[in-house]
Amino acid sequence: MTWEQRRGLLRQLGGRLKVGWARLTGDDLLLLEGTKDVFVGKLLARSGPARQAAEEQLDALLRRISELKRAGSSPGRSSDAQREPLGGAAQPI
Numbered sequence: 001m002t003w004e005q006r007r008g009l010l011r012q013l014g015g016r017l018k019v020g021w022a023r024l025t026g027d028d029l030l031l032l033e034g035t036k037d038v039f040v041g042k043l044l045a046r047s048g049p050a051r052q053a054a055e056e057q058l059d060a061l062l063r064r065i066s067e068l069k070r071a072g073s074s075p076g077r078s079s080d081a082q083r084e085p086l087g088g089a090a091q092p093i
Helices: 004-025 029-043 048-073
Strands: none
Touching: 004 029
């Protein structure tokens, strides 16, 4: 287990404690903060191929957006000839 995974598990634990205390006191803001901490902790604890694949996909998307900006086009305004189908060829309905 890496240090980042341990940090994630500790963040989840802290978030769960906040959620429990918020339910006892009726504090909605603390409940939201605790829920957010649990989610962030799960992201920190995740590792391995799934996390690596997600980071690679995000990097590829950011590179594509920066290429389109340099070319003077935006992803939503590109012509039909420039668009690549998502997920392969179109399937008949």
